[in-house]
Structures are given as C-alpha cells and as structure tokens.
Amino acid sequence: MKPFRSPSESHPVHEKFAKAREELSSALIERDEEINLVLTALLANEHVLLVGPPGCGKSLLVDSLLSWVGGTKFTILLTKFTSVEEVMGPVSLAALKADKYLRVTTGKLPEADFAFIDEVLKGSSAILNCLLKILNERSFDAGDGIVKKVPLKLCLGASNEWPAPETSKELSALFDRFTLRKTVTPIRSQLGRQRLLWARDHVPKLSTTITPAEVEEARRTAATLPWSKDAKEALESILKELAREGIQPGDRRQFKTVGVVQAFAFLSGVDEVQPEHLEIAQCCLWDDPTEQPQKVAQVIARIANPTGMRVTQLLLEVESVLAATDVRNLADAAKSAAKLGEVERQLSSLSGNGRVDKARLYVREQLKKLKLASIEAV
Template sequence: MKPYRPAPDPHPVRAKFATARRELSAALIERDDEVDLVLAALVAGEHVLLVGPPGCAKSLLLDALLAWTGGTKFATLLTKFTTPEEVLGPVSLAGLKSDRFVRVTTGKLPEAEFCFLDEVFKASSAILNTLLRVLNERTFDPGDGAVRRVPLRLCVAASNEWPEAGPDLGALFDRFVVRKTVAPIRSRAGRARLLWGPGTVPELSGTITPAEVDAARGAAAALPWSGAAKEALEAVLGDLVRDGVRPGDRRQFRTVGVVRAFAFLCGAERVEPEHLEVARHCLWDDPHEHPERVTRVIAKVANPPGLRVAQLLLEAEGVLGATDARDLAAAATGAAKLGEIERQLGALPGTGRVEAARAYLRDQLRQLKLASIGAV
C-alpha cells in the first residue's frame, strides 16, 4: 500500500503567509486577531484601523511585516499642527521658479508601499482630504494637475480613540474596511510573558516579493464562495438591518474581498460560513454599539469556530478575574466553570486556535488549584 501523500497546495505562496502568520502570532502576545487582520488586508488590498492605548504593538506588527516584504515605509504621528509638507513632501523650489506648484514626494507618503499613521483622526482638513484619495483611489496629484498612481499596498492607522461623528472624519473612517479595538494584554499567561519573558522582537524567517503578494491577491480574489457561505452572508446582512446596522454598499462589497482573503490564508479552496468570522471587523459604522451586534449576528448565523473560541476565552477570563483562589468554595466553583468552558472548546472542530485555547485553560486550572492548595 502506497503511503498517503497530501495533494500539493495549488497556491505555493500561501505557505509563506502561513509561516509569517505563525511566527508573528508566536512573537506578539495576544495579537492573533490583529495578525490575521493585517495579513488579510494585505492580501485583499484594503487598509486597517487599530484603536487602543499606546504600547499595544500596533507599529511593531507593521515593522515586522515590512521586514518580511522589504517594501518602503512611511510613518508619522499626526496632530492638528502637522503640515501637509510633512506628509506629502515640500514644495519644489525649482518648480516655483517656473511658476509651477509641485511637491517633492521623495520619502513621503505618495511614494510609500506601506504606511503607519498614528493618531490619524487628529490631522488637519488639508491632510485628511488628500488621504481620502490616496487611500481609496491610490492616486495623488503633486500639484501640476497630473494625477499619479501611488504604490501603497497597505495602510495601518492607529488611534487612541474612535473618531467623533462628522463629514470629514466619517469619510476617512469609512476608508478603513477593517477596524478593530486593540486591548492591553489581559490573560495571566500573557502578562507573565510580557513581564518576565525575553521580550523578543518579531523576526520572520523568510521574505516575500511584491510579485508573490500580487499572486496571493489574485488567488484570493478568484476563490469561489460556497452556496452555504453566500446564504450565510445574506442572512447576516438581513439580520443586521433588522438590528439597526446598515453597512453601505461599498463596505459590503469590500467585505466580500476581505472574507475571501481570510479564507485563502486559512488554506481553504472556497469560502465557507466559518470564514465570515473576519466580517465582524468590517460590517459596521458605529464603533460604540455596532461591533457587539455584528459579532452576535455572525455567531448566530455562521457559527464560526474562531469566533466561538474568542467568546469562550473572554468568558474564562471573566471567571478567573472573579475567582478568589484563597476562598476554597469560590475556587472550586471557578474550577468547575473553567472545566465546562474547556469541555465546550473540546466540542469545536480541532484547529490550532482551539488546541491553544484548551492548553491555556488547562494551565489556568492548574494554577488555580495550586494557588488554592497554597492558601490552605
């Protein structure tokens, strides 16, 4: 009998993304979702907005990605005092002598392949208006009326807070199809790694070329949707409307591309309902109410395992935070709840994320029991 040999992946470049995904997730503490979103956005040709306090590894993730791709980067901290020259380049003195207003864009945003914009919503109106065109159409007019293509592949923007409602900020906010709140490290194991670990900076073992990124984008764009996935997305959109969430046509269309990219990164040959997990970061407009509604609807309709894992881990953290290990009765109750959560994880389809979550819960149970014994 011949040994079983799995069929080769029809998309060899996918192995490079899988390796990068694994190495980034291993190096960055509790940033699996952010890694998935940034890689999916790169494949889909979209941009990412991460909102949270400083020091949550937002720029570190982009730096690691830049080292992997080898592209040019532009990074800046925007304030209301930031001038267009700092972002777009100074006005050419030689051009002024010829009565021409032209910017010298060397080393600035119009010539960058990757961009990190910190505190993006604090920029002036002049910068915001230019960003709208650069991010959406990938074009820029240096001042001579000749619109040029920009090489921008991915913009990761960061902010300490969600933007206030308004036409200027609202338009820019909509340019980021993928949006997520980034929280500080919450788990005990994560804090232990942060405080007492070696503090390693992500170093990816390989590199990827622009042509390979384009190949991945083309393969992801050609990925078909299963009938079940199409029905699930239509059901999600219908339920969202009934729940008061109405994502615009452009957002719905671009979400389809992000879901395709996520399915590609997961190694799938077609989009299935479980891949709608990533859509919870796309199909909403109001950051204060809509994300929870979208998550709830997607969990109900599509039931993606990754989303269920995240919900169960949050539930486990709530149990751990409310359990006093010195109180034997409370510790026993907490251990029972954690055991039930671990059982529910065990019922999910086996994936690396499920197994990692189960291992984490077993470790927390062991620590809880040891703390209870030490308190006796």
C-alpha cells in the first residue's frame, strides 16, 4: 500500500482529517470505528445513523465533529410532537398576506451545511417526508411549488433503537437514506471503563477546524482515488457471496458503497483503494439490522481480510477471556494467560498500523496485570 508521496504537500486538507481523527480518538473511549465512520461520511458526502443505548457517547462524538467543521449547523431532537415548522421553518406571514405560501428557513434545516438529528426515527410522518427529500435529493419544497437546493453536506442521525421490522413506508425509506449505519456499543474493556470513570473530562480538544470548502476539496480528491484490481475483485466477490446468503442491498446502496470505501481509503492516507478499506462497507451493505450486519462483517473479513476487523475480533476475545477469569484459581489464570498470549501472537502477525500496535500494547498490559493479580491472590 502506497502512502501519499507527501500528504501535507499534495493534500494539505488530509492532514486536518488525520489530526481530527487522532484527537477524537485519544479523547473518546473505544470509538475509533465510529470516528472513522463519521469522518468517512463527511468525506463521502453521505449520511450516517448511529444507533446505541443512552449515554454511550453518540452525542459527544457528533457534537465534537460539528465543533470541528465550520459552516451552518442545525441540531434538533425529534419527538412525535415536533412540528414541521421546527425543522423546516415557519410559514412567512408577510408572504401569506401577499397570497403566497413560503417558509422562513433562517436557522433551520434547509439552510444547514451540517445537521444532527437526534432520535431521527421518532419524527411524525410529515417530518419524515420532508427529511426524505432533503437527505436524498438535497432539495426542499419552499412553498408555492418552488423546489430549492439545500447546502446540506452531512446529516448525522442518532437513535436508541433500530426501526422495527413492520415499520412504516416513510420510516423504511428514511432509514435507507442513511448510507452508513452502525450500532454503538457500551465500552467493553476494563481499561476503557477505568478511563471513563476516572478521567473527569472526555470532551475532545481539537486543534484545527475545517471549512465546508475544504471538506468539498477533500471529497473531490477522495472521489478520484483509483481502486486496485484486488480491491475491485474483493468487492465483487463480497456482493456475490452476500447474495448467496440472501443479502442483497439495493443498487443505490451498492453504488454508494464504492464512494464510501474510496473516502475511507483517503482518510487512511493512501493513494489507491486496497481490499482492507472494504472494512467500512460493513456499515453499508445490508438492509435489515437484525442479523445482516454481523453476516456482512464476516463475509467482508473472510474475503477482504481487513486488519481492523481482525483487531476488533481479537480484542473482543480478550475482553471475554478477562471477564471469565478467576485470578484466584491458578489453573484458570494460567489458561487465560495462554489465551491472551495467543491473541498477542496473532496481533503480531498482522501488518502493523496504529490500531494493531495499540491493541498489541493493550493485550501485553492485560497479560502482565493478569499474572500479577494471580500471584497476589495466592
């Protein structure tokens, strides 16, 4: 994989993305995948939906991202009582007097470059319909049959649950407008939990800002990144394999995935899309949130073998080993230590990137702690 010859020369804006990624990642605990997701979405000009239980850091991530980007922002928490006026702007009384029906959109979604819509699936059907048009066509009905373009680059949606299978047509359509969708899980590791508890400030400190024009420049560059032959073949094989498993994301979703993967490759600082960048496609290539995301992840890991997914799997294994270990039982502790040692060896065999190194260090530390704890216990 070739890195940009000189990212700071040929893509100065890439540097800003890299810095933001690093700074977000060092403040937010276990949110690397979500950070990649929102930055990729920004680069790909696609919308993101984060679904997770209350308090797992969705708003903290989104608010941090919105504080990084310049431009006009719109944030709202939807309930079934939220009115269309609160999202689209009130109807102009002055215009009404002149027998016209127009909305005053100042400060509302139609004028936003970036939007955060919390509980986005909870809106009334009238709101869902407005959102559908804005998110997909990037235009809205300004009144009196006038269709106006909106500047919206990215809509970040959050929700505490996935839509139910027997959901309304509008809701399914809106759900489909979010090209990138991910479950956000609570912090898993012990170290992560200690950081959550004992660091009293988790708000990322971002040393740069980025303008909508710079985001657009980055988007254009990312969209020109070529695909390696291997990556193209891997994507085609993944789609075939998914179809065999009964997972057939729509044509629009498949088409958009190409741009998303390119954006992720750009974020990773390379000048050609490689199979490993297909990792991000696990958030795109499915329709039903119940079982499909996991199957898609497995198929992508098997065919494209992305390091990131392997690291996540191995770290999950470490957490389940640690959770099940009784350090007072010597045989049990020894068995767990052997398992952690094996994970460490597997991590060592992965080609190095920042995440692999971090994971390896983490496993080594846990192994040391486990041994100490079991010595102390006897």
